[in-house]
Amino acid sequence: MTIIMKKPLLSAAVLLLAAALCVVSLASDFRAMQEREPIYPGPGVTSVRMLSDWFPGIYGTPGDTEVYILEGKKPGSAMLVLGGTHANEPSGMLAATLLVENAQPEEGTLYVITHTNQTGFTCTDPQEAAPMRFTIDTPAGPRWFRYGSRASNPIYQWPDPEIYVHASSGQQLSGSETRNLNRAYPGRPDGTLTEKIAYAITELIRTEKIAVEVDLHEASPEYPTINAIVAHENAMGLASDSLINMQLEGMDISLEPSPKNLHGLSHREIGDFTDAYALLMETSNPAQGRLRGRTDEHLVVTGQDKFYLKAFGYGRLYVPYDENGHPISQRVARHVTGIAAFANSYTEMNLGGERGGINLGTLPGYEELESDIGPYLCPKA
Amino acid sequence: MQIECIVFFVMLGVFLLGNFLLKLPVSLSMVAGAVAGALAAGDGIPLRHLFEGTFVYLDTVLIIATAMIFMTVVQEAGTLDALAEVIVSRFYKVPAVMLVLLMIIVMFPGMVTGSSTASVLSAGAIVAPILLLMGLPAPTAGAFLAIGAVLGMAAPPVNIPAMLITGGVDMPYIGFEGPLFTLTIGSGVIAALFLGLRHCRNLDYRVIGRELDHETGKKYGLKLYLPLVLLICLMLACRLFPNVVPTLGMPLIFLISAAVGCFTGRRFPIAASIREAMRTTVPVLGKLMGVGMFIQVMTLTGVRGFIVDSCLGLPAALLYLAICTVMPAFGAVSSYGSASVLGVPFMLALLSTGNQTVIAASLAFIVCMGDLMPPTALAGNYAAQIVKERYSKVLPQCAVPVLVCILMGLAFLLNSGSLGFLVP
Amino acid sequence: MLYLYLGIILFLLVLIVWNMMTEKNLMVQIDAALVIVPLVLRLLLIK
Numbered sequence: 001m002t003i004i005m006k007k008p009l010l011s012a013a014v015l016l017l018a019a020a021l022c023v024v025s026l027a028s029d030f031r032a033m034q035e036r037e038p039i040y041p042g043p044g045v046t047s048v049r050m051l052s053d054w055f056p057g058i059y060g061t062p063g064d065t066e067v068y069i070l071e072g073k074k075p076g077s078a079m080l081v082l083g084g085t086h087a088n089e090p091s092g093m094l095a096a097t098l099l100v101e102n103a104q105p106e107e108g109t110l111y112v113i114t115h116t117n118q119t120g121f122t123c124t125d126p127q128e129a130a131p132m133r134f135t136i137d138t139p140a141g142p143r144w145f146r147y148g149s150r151a152s153n154p155i156y157q158w159p160d161p162e163i164y165v166h167a168s169s170g171q172q173l174s175g176s177e178t179r180n181l182n183r184a185y186p187g188r189p190d191g192t193l194t195e196k197i198a199y200a201i202t203e204l205i206r207t208e209k210i211a212v213e214v215d216l217h218e219a220s221p222e223y224p225t226i227n228a229i230v231a232h233e234n235a236m237g238l239a240s241d242s243l244i245n246m247q248l249e250g251m252d253i254s255l256e257p258s259p260k261n262l263h264g265l266s267h268r269e270i271g272d273f274t275d276a277y278a279l280l281m282e283t284s285n286p287a288q289g290r291l292r293g294r295t296d297e298h299l300v301v302t303g304q305d306k307f308y309l310k311a312f313g314y315g316r317l318y319v320p321y322d323e324n325g326h327p328i329s330q331r332v333a334r335h336v337t338g339i340a341a342f343a344n345s346y347t348e349m350n351l352g353g354e355r356g357g358i359n360l361g362t363l364p365g366y367e368e369l370e371s372d373i374g375p376y377l378c379p380k381a
Numbered sequence: 382m383q384i385e386c387i388v389f390f391v392m393l394g395v396f397l398l399g400n401f402l403l404k405l406p407v408s409l410s411m412v413a414g415a416v417a418g419a420l421a422a423g424d425g426i427p428l429r430h431l432f433e434g435t436f437v438y439l440d441t442v443l444i445i446a447t448a449m450i451f452m453t454v455v456q457e458a459g460t461l462d463a464l465a466e467v468i469v470s471r472f473y474k475v476p477a478v479m480l481v482l483l484m485i486i487v488m489f490p491g492m493v494t495g496s497s498t499a500s501v502l503s504a505g506a507i508v509a510p511i512l513l514l515m516g517l518p519a520p521t522a523g524a525f526l527a528i529g530a531v532l533g534m535a536a537p538p539v540n541i542p543a544m545l546i547t548g549g550v551d552m553p554y555i556g557f558e559g560p561l562f563t564l565t566i567g568s569g570v571i572a573a574l575f576l577g578l579r580h581c582r583n584l585d586y587r588v589i590g591r592e593l594d595h596e597t598g599k600k601y602g603l604k605l606y607l608p609l610v611l612l613i614c615l616m617l618a619c620r621l622f623p624n625v626v627p628t629l630g631m632p633l634i635f636l637i638s639a640a641v642g643c644f645t646g647r648r649f650p651i652a653a654s655i656r657e658a659m660r661t662t663v664p665v666l667g668k669l670m671g672v673g674m675f676i677q678v679m680t681l682t683g684v685r686g687f688i689v690d691s692c693l694g695l696p697a698a699l700l701y702l703a704i705c706t707v708m709p710a711f712g713a714v715s716s717y718g719s720a721s722v723l724g725v726p727f728m729l730a731l732l733s734t735g736n737q738t739v740i741a742a743s744l745a746f747i748v749c750m751g752d753l754m755p756p757t758a759l760a761g762n763y764a765a766q767i768v769k770e771r772y773s774k775v776l777p778q779c780a781v782p783v784l785v786c787i788l789m790g791l792a793f794l795l796n797s798g799s800l801g802f803l804v805p
Numbered sequence: 806m807l808y809l810y811l812g813i814i815l816f817l818l819v820l821i822v823w824n825m826m827t828e829k830n831l832m833v834q835i836d837a838a839l840v841i842v843p844l845v846l847r848l849l850l851i852k
Contacts (some may be wrong), residue, residue: 001404003831012825013575015838017531022428022842023849029429030852123852125716126436126675129681153848157811158438163495163620171556174544222729223550261553291690292727293385293683294422305689307683316730350763406832408839435843436852442840443810446817632813658821660828667836670843763827 017279033122033132033276036147038112039066039097039330039381044104044361046071054207057189062156063197066206067117069111076356077211077346078274080204081339082266083113085181085215087120087148088130088288090300091328092216092281095143098376099363107347108358111208116215117197118180119156121148130287131197131297132220132322136328138374147300150288151179155194167191169263177264180213185269205274207303212346212358214236215266215278216335220289221308221317221326228254229338232271239279241349242341249366251338252320277351281338283331284319289318301328333369384422387689391416392675394683401553405758406664411671417676422682433678435717438669445669445759446662447635448502454639455660458646460605465510469589476515483508484529486499488565489642491533493616494631495541497752497760500530502766503764507769511584511661514589515581519770524778527753528572534760535749536565539620542720543745549725552737559726559803560742560793563787568789572782602788606749608642610795653655665762672714672757685722693726700730702793704747705787712751713758715717718749735797738804743793750783762788813846 005011043049047069052059083096103110117119124130124147133143151278154160157179164178165171167188177183179194187199205213212235219226236257243255258267258278271278286292286308287300291360293307304325312321319326340363347357364376395417399410404785412431419427429564443482453462472479487508491500505526509771512522534540547554598605618626629637643651679685688711692703706729711719724744731740752760765772793800818841823835846852 001406002834004829005831005834008829008834011835012828013833015825016822016841017833019838019841019845021852025850026432026842026846027430027851030846046409052813077662091530124433127434127680128432129677135685143849155847155852158807158847159443159630159632161619161630162496163544163623165623167624174541174548177548196499222726224732225728229830252791256473260555261555263553291693292684293686293690295681295683305686310690311693314694314770315439316726406836408836432842432846433852436838436847439843439847443813443817445819456848506835533844630806630810633809636813656820656824659817660824660833663824663828663837663840664835666840667833670836670839690817750851 006007007067011331030123031242032123033148038379039186040101040103041068041089041104044070045100051197051200051204052137055189055196056335057359058196058200061193062119063117065113065115067111067113069109069124070080070103070105071109071132072105072107072359074107074356077352077358078111079214079343079358080111080207080210081113082116082201082213083376084115084121085117086126086150086217087117087146088125088150089285090134090145091216091218091283091285091331091335094136094328094373094377095216095332095339098332098336098373099339102302103363104217104361104363105362106359107356110358110360111204116195119151119153120151120181122169123147123149123153129295130144131295131300134297134300135345136301136374137218138378143379144376149178152181152194165337166264168172171263172358182266183264185264185266204274205270205276206265210274210276211352212342213266213270213278214339214342215280217231217280217282218285218288218331221284221286221319221321222289222311223290224318225256226284226318227252227334228256228282229330230256230258230267230282232258232267234271235277236281238277238342238345238349238351241345242338245341245344246266246337251334251337251366253334279342281302281335284326285331300344303327303331329373330370332373336369337361338364383687386684387416388422389684390420390440392678400602403649407665408466408664408667408671411668411675414787415671415674418682418684420679424681427681429676430677432451433668434675435673438673439648441669442666444496444635445498445502445633445665446501446659447632447639449658449662450655451608451635451639451642452502452506453556453654454642455608457649457654458605458608458642459597459601460609460642460646461507461510463601463605464507464600464609464701465514466593466595469593470516471567471582473586473589476591477578480573480577480581481667483511484525484569487526487529488536488569489615493534493539493620494535495539496631497534498763499631501526501532501743501760501763503766504531505767512577513768514592515577515584517577517580520774520778521576521580523768523770523775524748524782525573525576525766527761527775528576528782529569530567530595530764531749531752531792532569532572532761534752535561535746537561540745542716542724542748543741544722545717546724546728546741546745549721550728552730552741556738556804557742559805560739560800562804563743564789564793568782571785576778576780597647602644608638610639612638612746623716632663660764665759667718668757676714689723689726692723694728701791704744705791706714708744708747709787710754712748713754713756715757716748716751722743724748731794736801736804737798739793739797739800741782743790743797747787747790753779755785806837814844818844818848
């Protein structure tokens with residue numbers, strides 16, 4: 001169709017004005033994601049530092065993020081928990097937040113990063129139609145959190161190359177993976193922002209002699225590695241002992257070895273490049289899957305989806321799925337129970353030797369959390 | 382009927398109504414379809430979702446716009462005329478070899494960048510006048526370029542749909558050279574000969590020679606080729622030495638080469654030519670924006686899940702049929718989208734049926750055919766534009782080669798277990 | 806590289822707006838307006 005304008009300048013001006021109004025309206029929507037959800041450090045937090053303390057190269061950048069340190073009453077080994085590596089996998093960030101607000105270690109030191117890729121929380125992925133926020137009901141009222149992107153925000157790291165070449169292995173991945181923190185380990189001091197964040201985490205692990213590192217993730221229910229622990233070969237003993245304890249608590253979970261030819265992932269590179277036992281946990285998040293129906297806050301929180309129910313019926317899923325879905329409380333419960341089990345096994349197996357063990361104190365149990373995480377995430381005045 | 386199914390029909394209906402009945406451009410019909418879908422699903426007019434969806438194509442917009450500028454510059458400067466003259470005068474005696482050579486030339490930029498648009502707008506522009514001179518009718522020449530471009534996109538070393546599929550199942554992008562090379566070169570040779578040979582069995586150089594520009598090449602000499610040489614060198618350097626050469630990206634490479642091209646050949650009005658290049662590009666860019674909005678609303682309302690779920694619920698035989706039809710058809714909105722949205726679940730469904738690398742390669746190969754599907758059809762649209770023909774005339778010419786490609790892909794899928802030897 | 810690419814966006818925006826001002830077909834003008842919005846949002850580092 002061709003509509004010839006007698007006064008093209010006038011129509012152009014009107015359209016430019018309309019575009020400007022769109023930009024103004026959209027800017028306020030998109031900028032809203034820069035507002036950070038409040039985190040309320042609990043009684044166990046002894047200090048809060050910034051990740052840039054371990055690598056000044058990210059100081060003042062949007063990649064810098066809080067590291068919560070929870071020193072136990074007794075000295076012992078150190079454990080690092082990474083939540084929010086992928087901001088579209090919210091149970092990791094919530095589990096880490098729950099630890100910061102509730103854990104009171106007895107022995108050893110717990111380091112927790114709730115928003116490991118801070119920039120991922122400042123945007124959502126195009127064409128994924130994800131909600132920008134979701135709400136958890138707590139006894140003190142609703143509490144909001146951001147639902148972000150799998151990758152770093154492109155406004156801080158752009159353009160992507162056509163091909164992402166992982167620096168230390170030469171492995172090739174599609175260009176957009178260049179902003180995926182869990183493809184950037186062990187990182188580079190002079191690399192992209194994402195590689196620098198990975199490098200800072202590796203430096204933290206080396207400097208603080210972290211003994212156990214746990215990276216919290218989620219995957220879609222149709223993905224084979226799900227409801228699973230992925231462990232570096234050095235950490236297989238620790239992971240299998242913990243696995244038994246988790247299964248005793250009623251969790252259906254499996255153990256997968258970290259593939260040796262898949263590079264850039266925390267369980268591979270942190271295991272190879274540091275002395276830490278590198279572990280990663282996956283829970284099932286239907287809100288990031290390709291089979292999901294309507295994408296909204298309800299799906300993020302309840303994990304209920306009719307298409308996943310159908311897909312389970314014809315055997316396309318790797319996890320059991322019923323009309324109760326995979327609620328976020330259950331997913332957070334899995335992560336918290338896993339972290340506690342790793343700490344217990346580490347201590348029981350005496351892997352720390354003279355350095356001592358890791359005792360995270362009393363944490364809510366699996367069933368308690370599975371029924372409701374709200375009481376453990378109460379906003380404080 | 383499920384709400385997602387109703388929303389899907391509303392979106393499709395409004396798009397078709399706008400495009401065919403009201404004769405609105407594809408871009409606006411897509412926007413109208415997206416808005417109607419959101420309204421039908423009770424989401425109002427979700428401005429944030431509409432424009433967020435367009436961001437998937439931001440990098441593509443830059444590649445297309447800068448590639449068009451580059452193509453205009455090398456055309457105006459006389460580089461293409463001179464190159465056509467060199468190739469035709471060297472190879473006119475062996476048209477079959479020339480056709481295969483031209484096919485590989487069209488494929489080359491796609492092999493290096495993984496982009497069919499880059500292929501068609503750089504090498505396609507070089508090859509098009511030669512094909513026309515050889516006697517190929519414009520629609521057939523357009524089909525030649527379009528097929529070459531998608532095969533280039535599918536050919537190793539860089540196949541982005543394969544990377545998206547492997548990324549989705551956490552499989553390394555290793556060992557794809559064998560299966561992808563066999564699939565693309567095999568079908569490239571078949572397509573080149575099928576489309577071209579019957580039109581140029583007996584080339585008469587005296588007739589063709591009259592059409593060629595013999596002067597520009599002589600007048601400006603080798604420096605005329607500098608923008609092309611620079612383009613190829615920069616593409617290769619970024620790919621071969623990623624740790625030494627900074628990643629410039631295709632848009633910057635196109636612009637640098639275009640800038641050089643402004644001073645190495647015939648003089649031409651630079652500003653006016655670049656503006657004209659952009660004028661012809663804006664409708665295609667608008668189309669991409671419409672497609673971006675359409676997909677985002679499909680995801681928001683659950684229509685995307687409805688389609689994927691419906692495909693995966695099919696029994697085995699129909700699953701393969703869906704792979705061969707729905708996956709390329711989804712390319713009508715976006716072939717990368719198709720790789721990610723459909724390719725990954727299909728890959729997961731077929732994981733245990735044979736060699737995983739061959740399966741992923743075959744799926745990625747079939748996905749690439751989606752770049753010829755209207756309304757987006759980036760490769761097809763630009764190929765048509767280059768040979769100054771309507772895409773609706775070019776598309777039927779692509780049918781047989783595309784069918785051959787899909788059947789080859791299917792054969793690889795079905796026999797992936799025994800084709801494991803292609804993976805080192 | 807980020808700023809170089811923002812420069813490319815600015816360059817393209819100028820070309821698109823210039824074309825929009827002189828384009829007589831309203832449909833193409835609307836296409837241009839659709840393209841302008843994401844380009845401006847990236848140029849301003851908003852999205």
